Amino acid sequence: SQLAEENLWALSVHEGESVTVNCSYKTSITALQWYRQKSGEGPAQLILIRSNEREKRNGRLRATLDTSSQSSSLSITATRCEDTAVYFCATDDNYAQGLTFGLGTRVSVFP
Amino acid sequence: EAAVTQSPRNKVAVTGGKVTLSCNQTNNHNNMYWYRQDTGHGLRLIHYSYGAGSTEKGDIPDGYKASRPSQENFSLILELATPSQTSVYFCASGDGDRVEQYFGPGTRLTVL
Numbered sequence: 001s002q003l004a005e006e007n008l009w010a011l012s013v014h015e016g017e018s019v020t021v022n023c024s025y026k027t028s029i030t031a032l033q034w035y036r037q038k039s040g041e042g043p044a045q046l047i048l049i050r051s052n053e054r055e056k057r058n059g060r061l062r063a064t065l066d067t068s069s070q071s072s073s074l075s076i077t078a079t080r081c082e083d084t085a086v087y088f089c090a091t092d093d094n095y096a097q098g099l100t101f102g103l104g105t106r107v108s109v110f111p
Numbered sequence: 112e113a114a115v116t117q118s119p120r121n122k123v124a125v126t127g128g129k130v131t132l133s134c135n136q137t138n139n140h141n142n143m144y145w146y147r148q149d150t151g152h153g154l155r156l157i158h159y160s161y162g163a164g165s166t167e168k169g170d171i172p173d174g175y176k177a178s179r180p181s182q183e184n185f186s187l188i189l190e191l192a193t194p195s196q197t198s199v200y201f202c203a204s205g206d207g208d209r210v211e212q213y214f215g216p217g218t219r220l221t222v223l
Binding site for chain 1 (some may be wrong): 115133144146150153154155156167168169201203210211212213214215216217222
């Protein structure tokens with residue numbers, strides 16, 4: 001079953017603009033992670049935000065988590081062409097059983 | 112830096128043939144995972160392992176076996192490959208104290 005999902009398939013922005021990817025999930029979680037996957041590569045974690053946290057930052061990235069609405073967002077400021085990738089949210093209710101990934105949102109950053 | 116490698120990177124197999132995908136990690140992580148990635152389905156967990164000698168079924172284990180002979184190595188085995196198993200396969204490792212997973216570069220498998 002799909003336990004985590006991003007809300008849009010694709011977004012396009014110009015360099016320097018900000019972009020936000022949203023995610024909703026369906027179960028209680030201990031943490032939510034955001035991953036980025038560039039073409040031809042495996043996913044790489046960007047941010048992990050735990051269920052008792054509301055916001056987490058990592059450089060130009062900012063993740064929020066709202067456990068009451070079971071949603072999260074990932075914002076990227078001052079986008080660059082190299083931010084072009086598919087962004088996934090992933091949830092876990094038992095880390096040893098692996099993560100449940102959303103389908104991903106493709107973000108394209110144009111010059 | 113964390114490192115997960117996969118081999119082969121590309122594989123073409125025939126229907127009914129046996130395929131083995133290999134994964135090696137130098138992270139000394141206890142947990143390892145195999146996912147497949149398909150358009151419209153995202154990443155789905157096939158098998159995972161808690162350590163050497165351990166294998167567990169994930170969400171879509173049918174048609175796949177796994178082997179964890181050592182801390183570093185985790186293999187995915189397709190005994191009788193079918194065209195529906197054409198996909199990109201990713202291996203990952205994870206630290207038991209955190210939930211971040213480190214992914215390999217993927218193996219593109221085509222079953223004809």
